[in-house]
Amino acid sequence: MKFSSNPLALSIPDAAFESWLRDSGYLEILDHHSSSTTTTTTTTTAAASSNTPTTASITGGFFVSLFSRILTLLSLFTLNPLSKLTTDDFSGQTPCWTRAFFGDCGSYSFPSGNDQARLRVHENVKRYARNYASLFILFCACTLYQMPLALIGLISSLALWDIFKFCSDRWGLDLYPAIRQVLVRTAQCATVVILVCLNVQMALFYALGVSYAVMILHASFRKLTPAEQPSRRR
Template sequence: MSFAANPLALSVPEPAFEAWLRDSGYLEILDTSSSSLPTSSASFPSSSKPLPPKTPSAAVAGGISSIFFFLRTLASLFTINPFAKLTPEDFVRETPSWTVGFVGDASSYSWPGGPSQARMRVQENVRRYARNYAFLCLIFFACSLYQMPVLLLSLMVCLGLWELLRFCSDKWELEEKRPAVRTILVFAAQFGMLVILYLTDLQVALFYTAVVSYTVMLLHASLRKLASSKHSLSTNQHRRPYQKQINFPSK
C-alpha cells in the first residue's frame, strides 16, 4: 500500500518506504540503514580538501562526545516501552530456536547506533522472542525459589490447602447445598494463603525476578541485530521457482 499512491514513481517518501520494509519483513535493512547513518556523514566529508590532523584537544572532545553518546543510548534503554507493539498473537506463534534464533553467534550482536535504533530493536525483538523471554522469566523465578526454600515450602502448603478445600467441597457438595459456607471457606483460604506467602517473602522473589528478567530482556533485545522474518523468506522461496518457470517467446 506504500506504492499505491503513485506506482510509476521512481522514488517514494522515506516514511512510506520504511513502513513497506517493516510490513514486508525486511527489518535487517532498517537496522543496517539506521546504524550506518551516524558514520556516513563522518566518512564522507563535504569538501574534497584533505582534513587537517587532529589535535589532542580535538581527540579529547571526540572521546567525550563518544562517551556522552554511549551514555545517552544506554539511558534511552530504560525509557523505552518494550511492550508498545506486543500483541497476544505474539505468544501464540511458534517459539524461535534457542540456539540459532534467540542466542545466535557473535556477529548477531552489536551496540545500537542511537536511541532510535535501540527503540526499534527492542520493540521488534520483544515481539519476536516473546515466548523465549517468558520462559526465561519462569527460569529466574524457579532459581529464586531454589534460593528461598521456605517460600517454596509455603507454596506447596498453599497448593495442598487449596486442593483440600476443593476435595471437601466436592465431597460434602457445598456448592449445591451450602453455597454461602463454601464462599466463606474460599475467602478464608485465600486470606490465609496471602498471609503465608507474604510472611515468606513472596514479594521479594517476584521483585528480583521482575528486575532480572527486565534487564536481561532489554540488553538482549537492544544488542540483538534484526533479521528477516520467516514471512519474507518464505515469500522469496515461493517467488524464485515462479520466476524460473517464465519462458520468453523466441523471435
C-alpha cells in the same frame, strides 16, 4: 560509484520508503539502514574535525559518545516491550536457541540511537517471546532453589487452594454462596500471610527483574534478521 541506501530516492522520499519497509516486514533492512546512516554521519563528523585535532576535542568527542550511549541504554528501560505482544506470539514454535536466539558475535551491535533500539526491542520481543518466557521460568526456578523458604511458601499456597477446591466439591459449598465467599476470603488472607512471611514476593521480584533486564538488553543489542528464512530446495 556508490548507490543511495534508498534505491528509489529519485521518486520516493526516505520517510515513505522506511514506512513501506515497516509495513512490508523488511525490518532488517531498516535496522541496517539506521546503523549505516549513523556510521556515515559519525565518519563525516570525524573527518571534518580531523583537520585540527586537539586533546580537548578528542576527549570531548569521547565523552559525548559515552554520554550518548548511556542515554540510549537508559532509554531502553522507559520502553514498554510488551505493548505489541499478542497471544499469537506464544502459540507458535520456540525459535532455535543457538541459531536464531543467540546467534553469533556478528548478530549483535550497539543500537545507534533511541529509534533503532525501540525498533529492535519491539520486534525481537515479539519474535522471541517464548524464549524469554522460558528464561523467566528458569530464573524463577533458580531463585526458588536459592530461597528454600520461598519455595515452601509457594508450594504451601498452592496446596492450600487445592485443599479448598477439594473441600468445596466434597461439601457442595456452591449451594451455600455466603459460606463459600467467607472461606474464599479466609483462604486469600492465609495465602497473603504465607507469601509475605516466607518472602515469596521477593523471589518473584528477583526473577522478574533479572529476566526483564536480560530481555531488554538482548532485544536491543540483537540485530534484526529476516523473519522468514528462505526454504532450501530439494
